[in-house]
Amino acid sequence: MAAFAAHMGAAAATSLSWPSGGGSGGRRRAAFRVSCSAAWGGTTTVVIGLAADSGCGKTTFMRRLTSVFGGDAEPPRGGNPDSNTLVSDAATVICLDDYHSLDRTGRKETGVTALDPRANDFDLMYRQVKAIKQGRAVEKPIYNHATGLLDPPELITPPKILVIEGLHPMYDERVRDLLDFSIYMDISNEVKFAWKINRDMAERGHSLESIKASIEARKPDFDAYIEPQKQYADAVIEVLPTRLVSGDEEAGKVQRVKLITKEGVKHFGGPAYLFDEGSTISWTPCVRKLSCSYPGIKFAYSPDTYFGREVSVLEMDGKFDKLDELIYVESHLSNLSTKYYGEVTQQMLKHADFPGSNNGTGLFQTIVGLKIRDLYEQIVNERAASPALAVVA
Numbered sequence: 001m002a003a004f005a006a007h008m009g010a011a012a013a014t015s016l017s018w019p020s021g022g023g024s025g026g027r028r029r030a031a032f033r034v035s036c037s038a039a040w041g042g043t044t045t046v047v048i049g050l051a052a053d054s055g056c057g058k059t060t061f062m063r064r065l066t067s068v069f070g071g072d073a074e075p076p077r078g079g080n081p082d083s084n085t086l087v088s089d090a091a092t093v094i095c096l097d098d099y100h101s102l103d104r105t106g107r108k109e110t111g112v113t114a115l116d117p118r119a120n121d122f123d124l125m126y127r128q129v130k131a132i133k134q135g136r137a138v139e140k141p142i143y144n145h146a147t148g149l150l151d152p153p154e155l156i157t158p159p160k161i162l163v164i165e166g167l168h169p170m171y172d173e174r175v176r177d178l179l180d181f182s183i184y185m186d187i188s189n190e191v192k193f194a195w196k197i198n199r200d201m202a203e204r205g206h207s208l209e210s211i212k213a214s215i216e217a218r219k220p221d222f223d224a225y226i227e228p229q230k231q232y233a234d235a236v237i238e239v240l241p242t243r244l245v246s247g248d249e250e251a252g253k254v255q256r257v258k259l260i261t262k263e264g265v266k267h268f269g270g271p272a273y274l275f276d277e278g279s280t281i282s283w284t285p286c287v288r289k290l291s292c293s294y295p296g297i298k299f300a301y302s303p304d305t306y307f308g309r310e311v312s313v314l315e316m317d318g319k320f321d322k323l324d325e326l327i328y329v330e331s332h333l334s335n336l337s338t339k340y341y342g343e344v345t346q347q348m349l350k351h352a353d354f355p356g357s358n359n360g361t362g363l364f365q366t367i368v369g370l371k372i373r374d375l376y377e378q379i380v381n382e383r384a385a386s387p388a389l390a391v392v393a
């Protein structure tokens with residue numbers, strides 16, 4: 001515990017001002033300050049929160065979202081090659097791992113996981129997200145996943161859309177209140193395990209046992225600190241094993257995906273729906289119009305409640321065989337916030353190589369991306385009509 005206190009003490013001092021290159025044991029620590037020099041170019045920064053566990057598709061989702069706004073998302077040019085930030089024409093995505101106050105050694109010595117709030121600096125997160133929302137640039141720390149150290153900071157200038165993605169975007173009430181829209185990616189254990197096996201065994205050489213052990217070790221803190229955030233999310237994308245066929249084998253191959261969207265979210269324009277808003281619908285598309293090999297495709301839509309709030313639930317179980325035929329499905333969906341007929345299908349085809357493009361994960365991520373564009377435009381229009389609204393308390 002003494003070691004923990006020492007690390008937390010260092011973290012607290014860091015949040016005031018730490019000289020670059022300082023820190024115990026020769027480890028580099030971030031020196032950062034909130035810069036008040038950058039002028040606000042008159043734009044509005046809309047802040048989106050995306051919460052999910054590690055390896056649950058946040059990066060893939062972010063690439064779909066930033067593509068809706070135009071341009072590719074890339075790490076900051078000429079910056080730290082291990083930066084976690086993605087910058088595109090309109091959007092900047094920052095990874096909340098950058099607010100780890102304990103580096104990898106610090107966490108190991110104290111036995112505190114990255115999911116534990118004590119390993120994260122929420123005061124700094126709040127101050128910096130608020131500053132960006134108010135139009136000021138900040139020097140944000142960088143957590144280096146390659147070395148496990150805190151690197152010198154990088155400059156983040158206010159974008160049109162700021163996405164904060166990671167473990168805790170909705171954990172701290174102050175940060176939560178800065179979000180204009182929030183999303184939680186709820187990946188069931190079976191699917192998480194199947195995805196982790198695909199990635200960590202094939203790409204990172206981990207054993208089946210070590211993957212299982214790592215998921216188990218994270219579970220108590222995941223249950224305590226990460227999962228409860230879904231009650232605050234405006235939209236939840238839930239990924240479950242298919243119901244079209246039984247067996248663990250299928251969990252990684254075929255998924256049942258739900259898009260749960262709260263009703264009445266300001267600026268959001270209402271949930272997308274199938275056929276008839278507010279009805280309960282089950283739809284098995286015609287196989288002549290939508291090719292689908294075994295075990296088929298099923299859609300559902302219904303009103304429901306989620307943590308006591310009214311929601312709409314859109315569900316897709318199964319996978320597409322031919323992505324261009326998605327237009328048939330799109331033509332039966334409404335309130336998609338598209339700018340022209342077929343935009344969902346076009347976005348999906350553009351990123352056909354992304355994981356999840358043949359199922360509900362890609363489809364619902366794309367729909368949420370389009371609806372966030374709409375939300376952004378509504379907020380900008382509202383603030384243009386009433387500039388006083390642009391000021392963040």
Ligand SMILES: Nc1ncnc2c1ncn2[C@@H]1O[C@H](COP(=O)(O)OP(=O)(O)OP(=O)(O)O)[C@@H](O)[C@H]1O
Binds near residue numbers: 053054060198356
């Ligand atoms: N929709 C999907 N369908 C199938 N596999 C997926 C899907 N999304 C993600 N994956 C799998 O999960 C892996 C991690 O995806 P991604 O990098 O987008 O997640 P992440 O949450 O950003 O991960 P991390 O936090 O570890 O960086 C991918 O390599 C892929 O194997």
Ligand SMILES: O=C(CO)[C@H](O)[C@H](O)COP(=O)(O)O
Binds near residue numbers: 145
């Ligand atoms: O949960 C995580 C969020 O991505 C990581 O595990 C956390 O950031 C710790 O990182 P590392 O694996 O470098 O110790």
